[in-house]
C-alpha cells in the first residue's frame with residue numbers, strides 16, 4: 001500500500017448510528033448525526049478552508065477560516081464547530097465567504113515570515129495551501145511580521161525543532177498533547193500578538209514534561225514544529241504503510257520516503273491499534289537501522305576465543321549446517337535446537353520452528369516469550385480455553401472501571417496508555433495494583449481511585465482477597481456464572497476464597513495493603529459497571545505467574561466481566577510479536593494454534609504437508625537446553641533475533657550453557673551479548689527491509705511492508721530457508737504470503753487469513769475462519785472457547801526468594817519509555833538523550849539508612865550476584881522495595897536475578913529478588929571488563945562495516 005498522505009476530514013467522525021441528510025452546495029449527503037458540516041463536506045469531496053481544525057482533534061473554532069452560510073440562519077458560522085442537522089442547506093463558496101476568508105488569511109500572512117522557498121515545510125504547509133485555496137493575491141497590511149514573538153528556535157529535542165517565528169497560534173499542538181497524548185506539556189503563554197507556545201514554565205522541550213510522542217509535530221500545520229529529518233533531507237514524496245517493530249501495541253505507520261531514504265514515520269490514522277497516535281520509539285527511534293555498528297556480512301569462527309572471519313553467505317550457511325550435522329552425528333538428534341524471536345515476523349518464526357521440527361528432527365524449539373508471557377498462555381487456556389487477550393483496544397472506550405496490575409503502560413505501552421488516560425479523563429475509574437506509584441496512580445488530570453501498593457511477589461494473595469470480598473459481600477454475577485461457567489467448580493472456588501485466611505484483613509499481613517483499601521477496590525470493580533483487567537509482566541514474571549493469570553480470570557468470570565465490549569482480561573504484550581511467536585508454534589510442546597505436539601491428528605497433518613516424520617514428545621525449553629549444554633548433551637543452537645545472555649535470568653548460567661556448546665548460530669542486527677559465545681553470525685534484516693506480519697496484544701494480524709531493500713542482502717525468512725536447504729530440508733517460498741497460506745492451511749484459528757484479505761481489511765484479529773470470516777475483535781461472546789469457563793483454585797505460595805538480614809530489600813524491575821527491552825536498538829538512537837544508564841530507585845528512608853545520596857554509585861547484591869549502578873532517590877517506591885530498568889548491558893540486572901521460575905511454564909521470576917544496597921566507588925571489575933569487551937566488539941563491527 002503506497003500513499004503520499006492521508007485525507008484530513010477536519011473533525012473526528014461521529015460514532016452515532018443515526019444518520020442525517022443535508023445539502024451542501026446543491027449536493028445531498030448523508031452522514032452520522034453529530035458530524036460537523038466541515039466533515040460532511042469532505043465526505044462529498046469539498047474541502048472547506050481550515051487552519052485550526054484537524055480530524056485527530058475536537059473542533060476548536062479559533063481561526064475563522066472555515067465559515068459557511070446556512071439557509072435560514074444569520075451570520076457565517078464556523079463549519080468545524082457546527083454540527084449537521086436534517087434538511088440543512090449549506091453553501092461553502094459565496095462572494096461574502098470568499099471575502100471574509102481572504103481577510104482572515106491576510107491577517108495570518110501579514111504576521112508570518114515569508115521565507116517559503118527555503119522553509120523546510122515548503123510544499124507541506126497548510127498555511128501555504130490555504131493562502132492558495134482562498135485566492136490570496138495581496139496583503140494590505142504588509143509582510144513584516146515584526147510584532148510576532150521570536151524568542152529563537154528550540155532545538156533541544158533530538159528529533160524535532162520548535163521555531164516560534166512560524167507559529168500561527170492555532171493551538172493544534174497544545175490540544176494534541178492534551179487530547180491525544182494526555183501529557184499536557186504545552187500551553188499558550190502571553191496574549192494577542194505576544195502569544196507563544198510554551199513547553200512548561202519557560203523550559204525547553206527536552207527538559208519539560210514532553211515525552212516526545214510527536215503528536216504536536218503531526219498536528220502542526222506549519223513548519224513551527226518540524227522533524228529534524230525533514231529539515232535535513234527534504235519533504236517526503238511517497239509512503240508505505242507498515243507496523244511498528246517495538247512493543248505489543250502494534251502501531252501502524254506511514255514510512256514516508258524520498259527515493260529509498262526513510263524521512264519520517266508518521267502514525268497512520270487508519271491503524272486500528274493506534275488510531276493515528278504513536279510514541280517516541282516507533283515515531284522517531286528507527287535510526288538503528290542505519291547504525292554503523294550494524295553487521296551486514298556473515299562471519300564464522302571455530303572457537304569463540306578466535307577473531308571473527310568475514311565469509312560469503314554460502315560459506316557461512318554451509319559451515320553452520322555442517323556443524324549442526326556433525327554435532328547430531330556425535331551426540332544424537334536431540335543435541336541441537338533453536339530459539340525463535342518475538343521481534344521477527346510470524347512467517348519467520350513459523351519457518352524457524354518448521355526447520356527445527358522438520359529439518360533438525362527435534363522439538364527443541366522455544367521462544368523469548370518463555371521469559372515474559374508464557375504464563376498468560378497457560379493461565380488463559382486453562383480458564384477460558386485460548387491463549388490470548390479477550391478484547392480489542394477500542395473496547396477501553398466502553399470501560400467504566402479498570403484494574404491495572406503489574407503493568408506500567410505509560411512507559412511500556414504508551415499509545416494504549418494514551419487511550420486509557422482519555423477514558424479516565426472522561427470519568428472511568430482505575431485501580432492500580434503495583435508496588436510502585438506509577439504515572440497512572442497520579443499525573444496531570446489522572447488520579448487512581450485506589451493504589452494497592454503490594455509487596456512484590458504477593459499478587460495471588462491480593463487477587464484472592466479481592467475475590468473474597470466479591471464472594472462474601474454477595475457481589476458475584478450469579479446469572480453470568482450459572483450460564484457461562486462450570487457451576488460446581490465455581491462453588492468449590494467460592495468456598496475456597498471465602499475462607500477467613502483470604503480476607504483482606506488476613507491478607508494485609510502478606511501484601512502490606514490496608515484491608516479497607518482492598519475492600520473498596522473489590523466493590524468498585526464488581527459494581528462500577530464494565531470492568532476490565534489489564535496486566536503485564538508484573539503478573540507473569542513470578543514463581544506464581546500462571547496462578548496469578550488464573551486468579552485474574554477467576555475474578556473476571558465471577559463478576560461477569562467477560563464477553564462484551566468494555567470488559568475482559570487483557571495481557572499487555574511486551575514485544576511487537578510475542579502473540580505471534582506463541583501462535584506460530586514456538587513452544588516445544590505445541591504446534592501453531594496451541595495444539596499439543598502429542599496429538600496424532602494434528603501432527604499427521606503437518607507431517608503430510610512437510611513430508612517428514614515429527615517427534616511426538618515435547619522438546620526442551622530454553623532453561624533445559626542450557627542445563628543440557630552444561631551437562632554435555634545439548635551442543636548446537638540456532639538463535640534468531642534474541643539476546644538470551646542479556647534477557648534471560650541468571651546470566652552466569654546462560655553464559656556457562658552457551659560456552660559449553662560447540663556451535664552457536666546467532667542471527668541478529670548487531671553483535672549482541674549472546675554473539676560473544678557464537679561461532680556463526682548471520683546478519684539479520686530490520687522490519688523496514690522485510691515483508692510479513694506481526695500480531696499485537698489484541699490478536700490483530702497486521703502487515704509489515706518492505707520499505708527498502710535489506711542492507712544485509714536477505715530477509716530473515718530467506719536466511720532460514722537457506723539454512724533449511726543446507727540441512728537437507730528444502731523449503732520453497734517466493735514471498736511470505738505463501739508462508740501465511742501454509743499457516744492458514746495448518747491452523748484452524750488462522751484458516752481464513754491471507755495477505756490479500758489483510759490488505760483488503762487493513763488488519764484481522766484471529767480467530768479468522770469460516771465461523772468468523774472477518775475475524776474476532778472480542779472473544780468469548782456467548783460462550784467460552786473451552787465451553788464452560790473454568791474456575792481454578794489459586795492457593796498463594798510465597799516465593800522461595802525471601803528477604804533476611806543479609807538481603808533485606810526486594811528488587812523489582814521494569815521498563816522506561818525511551819528505551820526498549822535490552823536496548824539493542826534504542827541505545828543506538830538519539831533516545832539515549834532521555835535515559836543514558838539504568839538507575840536504582842530507592843526510597844529516601846532506605847537510602848538514608850545506608851548513607852546513600854541521589855546519584856551515588858551503589859552496589860546491588862543478591863544471592864546470585866552483584867552489579868553497580870547509580871541511585872535515584874524517590875518515593876515512587878515504597879520503603880523496603882527497590883526498582884531498576886534493564887536496558888543497558890553494562891548494568892546486567894539479570895546478573896542478580898535468581899533462577900526461580902513459574903511452576904507451570906518456567907517463566908523466570910524477574911520481579912522479586914532479595915537484595916542489599918551498599919555504597920560503592922563505581923563499576924565492578926566485571927563491568928569494567930565488559931565495557932572493554934563491548935568497545936572491542938564495536939570496533940569489529942565498525943571495521944567490518946567500513
Ligand code: SF4
Pocket residue numbers: 173176177181183184185186199209210211212213214215216217
Ligand atoms: S511531543 Fe507529545 S508529549 Fe511532547 S509536547 Fe508534543 S504532544 Fe506533548
Ligand code: SF4
Pocket residue numbers: 166167168169170171172173174197216219220221222224225
Ligand atoms: S506550534 Fe504549530 S500547531 Fe502549535 S500553535 Fe503554533 S502553528 Fe499551531
Ligand code: SF4
Pocket residue numbers: 244245246247248249250251274278279280281282283413414415416
Ligand atoms: S506504542 Fe509500541 S507499537 Fe506504538 S509506536 Fe510505541 S513502541 Fe511502537
Ligand code: FES
Pocket residue numbers: 049050051052053060061062063064065066078079080081
Ligand atoms: S478550521 Fe474552523 S475555525 Fe479554524
